[in-house]
Amino acid sequence: MSNTTVTLFVNPFTTISESSTFATQNSTFPTSDTSLPVWTGFVGCLVASLFFGSNFVPVKQFSAGDGFFFQFCFCVATWIIGLITDLIVANKRFYPLVLVGGILWTTGNLATVFCIKTCGLSVGLLIWGTTSLIVGWAGGRFGVLGLKAQVPTSTPKLAMNYISVVFAALSAVFFLFINSENTPRRSPSFSIKEDDKTADKLSEGNNMVMTVVEYPRDEDFPFLNRLSRLQQKILGYILAALAGVFYGIMFIPDSYIRDHPEDFQRNGENPASNGLYYVNSQYSGILLSSTFYFIVYSGLKRNKPSINPSICLPAMVSGTMWAIANIGFIVAISALKQAVAYPIVSVLPGIVTSLWSLFFFREISGRRNLIFLGSGMALRCLAAVLSGLSA
Numbered sequence: 001m002s003n004t005t006v007t008l009f010v011n012p013f014t015t016i017s018e019s020s021t022f023a024t025q026n027s028t029f030p031t032s033d034t035s036l037p038v039w040t041g042f043v044g045c046l047v048a049s050l051f052f053g054s055n056f057v058p059v060k061q062f063s064a065g066d067g068f069f070f071q072f073c074f075c076v077a078t079w080i081i082g083l084i085t086d087l088i089v090a091n092k093r094f095y096p097l098v099l100v101g102g103i104l105w106t107t108g109n110l111a112t113v114f115c116i117k118t119c120g121l122s123v124g125l126l127i128w129g130t131t132s133l134i135v136g137w138a139g140g141r142f143g144v145l146g147l148k149a150q151v152p153t154s155t156p157k158l159a160m161n162y163i164s165v166v167f168a169a170l171s172a173v174f175f176l177f178i179n180s181e182n183t184p185r186r187s188p189s190f191s192i193k194e195d196d197k198t199a200d201k202l203s204e205g206n207n208m209v210m211t212v213v214e215y216p217r218d219e220d221f222p223f224l225n226r227l228s229r230l231q232q233k234i235l236g237y238i239l240a241a242l243a244g245v246f247y248g249i250m251f252i253p254d255s256y257i258r259d260h261p262e263d264f265q266r267n268g269e270n271p272a273s274n275g276l277y278y279v280n281s282q283y284s285g286i287l288l289s290s291t292f293y294f295i296v297y298s299g300l301k302r303n304k305p306s307i308n309p310s311i312c313l314p315a316m317v318s319g320t321m322w323a324i325a326n327i328g329f330i331v332a333i334s335a336l337k338q339a340v341a342y343p344i345v346s347v348l349p350g351i352v353t354s355l356w357s358l359f360f361f362r363e364i365s366g367r368r369n370l371i372f373l374g375s376g377m378a379l380r381c382l383a384a385v386l387s388g389l390s391a
Contacts, residue, residue: 040335048326049351066114126354133168136249274334
């Protein structure tokens with residue numbers, strides 16, 4: 001082991017310059033200017049898919065209320081992972097523009113708790129995953145909002161990339177027809193029946209006995225109790241699709257910086273080309289915007305926010321899993337480009353979530369639902385393969 005390496009482990013906080021020199025000499029160390037190899041992009045896709053598809057599992061058995069306190073705890077854990085990532089890569093720069101990406105994600109995420117309540121975990125994730133796929137892929141492929149268009153190197157790869165997006169989008173149609181057991185809170189219903197013993201005494205002035213049959217009421221979103229099953233599902237679908245739009249544009253700020261490095265130089269140095277160096281900036285935007293939304297929410301609730309203490313730790317576990325997944329996604333975008341990574345990472349988590357819903361939570365059952373689920377999953381797997389081949 002070299003002297004530089006020994007010194008690095010003994011006192012890591014005072015030898016940043018030495019460690020940077022060592023990192024430059026060692027091409028496997030992910031410096032800010034290192035271009036990640038393609039294989040790391042596929043590993044990032046796998047990590048992102050597993051964790052994105054599982055990050056809501058820890059909170060599934062707990063009431064998240066109206067979602068604001070849950071999201072705040074979630075985002076605190078996310079920011080901590082971002083800080084740790086910054087320390088690992090020895091990042092020395094903060095990117096204010098990337099804060100916007102975090103704000104966009106938090107805004108979209110406000111709707112997720114509601115979507116899960118109305119259309120189920122698997123269906124909700126599959127819908128916002130599909131809209132996120134279309135928006136994110138289009139942003140990279142056609143170069144929206146100042147991004148450089150990412151065109152596959154050959155005609156066959158271009159065709160596979162287009163087909164993968166079409167298949168992924170079509171798969172969402174199948175999931176819309178799945179009836180999840182987690183949907184609908186029905187409005188209360190009342191019925192009146194006569195008690196047998198009092199029937200003969202009605203002439204004596206006895207009153208009828210009222211038996212109240214009440215269906216479960218939604219206390220987190222009371223207005224749902226006034227909506228039919230169909231109305232609840234349609235509203236959940238719309239909000240899930242809208243959340244996906246925000247998820248699809250959350251990476252535009254850091255992608256824009258990497259596409260236009262000459263506009264973001266500092267002391268003559270270009271900004272990082274490695275996406276890991278933007279993680280903490282994005283996660284800081286997530287925490288700041290989540291804190292702002294929670295303060296506004298608490299004010300509107302007259303300092304009586306809906307808080308379930310038991311959701312705190314599960315929410316932080318969920319936030320940690322999401323933060324790790326998003327780092328995998330960032331690595332995938334850096335190595336494979338946005339037009340390739342989005343179709344893969346947007347479709348595979350839905351399959352993972354469906355497996356959780358099918359085998360663990362048992363939200364999906366019945367031959368009809370299984371046929372739709374299997375058809376949608378098959379199209380998604382094919383879309384992911386085609387997108388990977390187009391890299």
